[in-house]
Amino acid sequence: MAQPSDLSNFDPARPGSSEQIAGLLFALILVDPNLQIVEVNQAAENMLGRGAKRLLGQGLLQVIGPIDPRVEHRLGTNDAALVAREIMISTDETERRINLTVSPLASHPGWRVITLSEVGHDETGNNEELASSMGAPSILAHEIKNPLAAIRGAAQLAARKLTGSDTKLATMITDEVDRIVRLIDRMQQLGARSTETGEPCNPHEAIRSAIATVRAANKAKVEIIEEFDPSLPPVIANRDALEQVLINLISNARDAVGPSGQGQVTVRTRFVSGLAFSAIRFGRAVRLPIEITISDNGPGVERGMRDHIFEPFVSSKKSGQGLGLALVRKLVHDMNGSVSHERDAKQGLTRFRVHLPMANSKSR
Template structure:
């Protein structure tokens, strides 16, 4: 038996042609080594965020509280010009505190329960939120496989994962972005869980945009904390995605699509498989 790094996976896609008289099959090989390497990068990013957050959150919040209080006291004794400066200090302190609050999300214990989740209920909710707010002018192309069984995960965190991915796609492609979200069942993806047991990740959710794609200098680092290709971005959104997906024993990867734009793939386990492993 060859080592796992030499195993080659084949993606097979069926496309109806014409009036449905015949079907075109496309077979695309892919190396499992690259897939495993990207998963390792994603998990390493999740661990680095957790360690960084637990170290910084408490130490930063204490001096911030003192700075904010001092600025408010100064504002009471200043003229209107200097009051604006103290208000600026308070505003910036609050902005930093918001960043620290995001960091604490990563260092919090894994208190969320993973269970059976209908992935399409998650995606429908995410699209409803997006269309009602930041993606009101965008075009969405949902291509869902309605036969998919429940995945292993947490509903709220899955909503956060795909909301971040959709928002990232919209910001990359612009306010009139054209985004395709696909769900599919994929055979042949088996990975080792934290407990050492092999699990399969057959449910694949892809978020593809029509933006400029991932810059070369950011490839391999998108899931690292504080790495962002957007002006003013915190670089925590995709790190949060990596952390949550890893907690659900899944994996997330990203690449540029041959036809343009970026596409993110989230691989998730089946709830029935995880329940069977526990019994």
């Protein structure tokens, strides 16, 4: 077998090292012995929120700091290999939880290659695991709905023969049965293995429809701001599923800011250039350049709960059932997308980011 240095079988169409680095899904940064940034790829520009011109020549720790003191010490005192998982970095835009690796270059003492991969985009959950974990409750839910229908029917018959306060009790029974059925329906959605076929969809039409639904359902004085990139191409998505995702996320953001009148929810769209985000589906990488961000200026989710908010039956609301965000995750993953959560302590904002594939890969 020919060694990598053997050019006898060289293919002129083969991507060169620069193209390979540019195509990486994770951020790559080359630093010199003084930890000055010498080279970055497109994914690094996206993650750090700055272009290469603004990054080159800057100190790495000034760009991503402050970071864990132990990691900073290791970076500053030696050039040994390092792997640091789930550490926080700060960028121009937000705080991010990332995995970091440091690879020293033996041929160039002091020089190192740094990689950053964001925790959450490729680890927000596995639909097979989710479906498996929800499968048994889904089967049980199906069996529960039959007696509930009988209870509801009996309550309706009783209501016709009762008077006064007794009628209210019968109505309460039917209302509670309806509430339980809605809860069961959502559980069954989580356990479903079938997915809807995606097709080209205008993301802004879906967003505006979702915002209209949220506003109609609640008259609270919460400002919802639209910051759209009008040049975005269509996404590949199921329109109904995408609207449901957006309704859930926008409703949660509205509830998070409360009725004080100072609450603000922002829905932003943008094109994330390069290959910064990807989800692995069926053994292939799926480009996710279309980003929809729902942010609010509420107090945010408790720190101890942030890593579990997409799990079933986890909720920060007193009356929450913990199924809304689990359903959001399933629907987004069914569309080959990615959803993540972050808290920007600097700006006092909570953000949910949805990344979706675009319909026409040649449009950018």
